Amino acid sequence: MSDDAHNNDDGHHSLMVNNKKLLMWLFLGSDCMFFGTMISTHLIYRKLYPESYDPTSLFSLELTSFSTFILLMSSFLMALAVSAMHKGDIKSFRRNTIGVIFFGLIFLGCQVYEFTEFVHAGLTLSSGTFGSTFYMLTGTHGVHVAIGVFWLICMYFYSFTGKMDAHQSAVDVEIAGLYWHFVDIVWIIIFTAIYLIEFI
Amino acid sequence: MSDAHSPSETDHNGEAQKYHAFINLALALAAITGVELVLVYLPINQAVIFTVLIALSLFKFISVIAWFMHLIYDRLLLTLAFGTGLVIATGTVIALMFILDRSYVDFEAITAF
Numbered sequence: 001m002s003d004d005a006h007n008n009d010d011g012h013h014s015l016m017v018n019n020k021k022l023l024m025w026l027f028l029g030s031d032c033m034f035f036g037t038m039i040s041t042h043l044i045y046r047k048l049y050p051e052s053y054d055p056t057s058l059f060s061l062e063l064t065s066f067s068t069f070i071l072l073m074s075s076f077l078m079a080l081a082v083s084a085m086h087k088g089d090i091k092s093f094r095r096n097t098i099g100v101i102f103f104g105l106i107f108l109g110c111q112v113y114e115f116t117e118f119v120h121a122g123l124t125l126s127s128g129t130f131g132s133t134f135y136m137l138t139g140t141h142g143v144h145v146a147i148g149v150f151w152l153i154c155m156y157f158y159s160f161t162g163k164m165d166a167h168q169s170a171v172d173v174e175i176a177g178l179y180w181h182f183v184d185i186v187w188i189i190i191f192t193a194i195y196l197i198e199f200i
Numbered sequence: 201m202s203d204a205h206s207p208s209e210t211d212h213n214g215e216a217q218k219y220h221a222f223i224n225l226a227l228a229l230a231a232i233t234g235v236e237l238v239l240v241y242l243p244i245n246q247a248v249i250f251t252v253l254i255a256l257s258l259f260k261f262i263s264v265i266a267w268f269m270h271l272i273y274d275r276l277l278l279t280l281a282f283g284t285g286l287v288i289a290t291g292t293v294i295a296l297m298f299i300l301d302r303s304y305v306d307f308e309a310i311t312a313f
């Protein structure tokens with residue numbers, strides 16, 4: 001078997017980059033554009049109609065900062081989970097993955113609580129441009145988090161089947177990790193551009 | 201004994217270094233989030249706070265990509281794959297923010313539509 005053919009079997013192309021990993025990075029690049037358009041839509045409407053809605057009385061910066069902290073710490077645990085998988089330490093991988101799932105669920109819980117409060121205060125998806133763009137952006141991000149949590153739960157249970165090996169599965173865990181970190185970096189931008197800027 | 205380290209020893213040192221880098225970064229990110237929260241309530245010039253918030257946000261953004269997402273340890277091709285999308289997205293946001301400035305938009309035309 002030639003070297004090239006061997007590399008292809010191993011999930012690499014001639015540039016010696018894992019195909020799955022390259023595809024995930026390309027997907028994340030395209031997702032950047034997706035979120036970029038939604039963030040700009042929200043900011044443009046805020047700029048064009050600044051008097052339409054004042055969210056400072058509605059936003060709880062303490063809660064949002066807590067959510068941000070939770071998501072950042074989940075990213076830290078995810079990095080440890082990926083590192084553990086590279087070392088072939090399945091137990092450490094499971095421990096850290098459960099931590100990420102737990103933190104992800106806390107984040108989603110905070111978002112559900114926040115949305116419920118906002119709806120009770122009269123801010124709905126159809127109450128104006130602010131509501132539409134705000135819920136579309138943060139809701140889409142929330143869906144991304146929920147997909148990430150589901151993905152990690154599947155991976156966690158898969159680790160008990162005995163089919164996970166340090167070499168092959170490390171790449172799969174790394175790809176799930178990339179997705180999770182991406183969700184985190186999008187929130188870093190949303191936290192500043194949508195929440196913090198309203199208070200200055 | 202020779203000074204050369206065995207591959208497994210080098211791997212172990214590399215992983216230990218990464219572990220410490222991850223902990224330091226996590227602590228720094230948590231601290232920055234706290235600073236951001238305090239910053240918006242400080243009675244300082246708005247432009248200064250805005251600039252600092254953007255800078256801190258960018259620092260967090262780049263740090264997570266570089267270390268947690270392993271981009272500094274990976275091949276340049278992956279940076280280019282992600283960077284292309286990121287540059288287009290950033291360019292779109294900046295361009296739209298300038299094009300759709302309040303002074304350029306015809307509000308009467310929008311309301312008539």
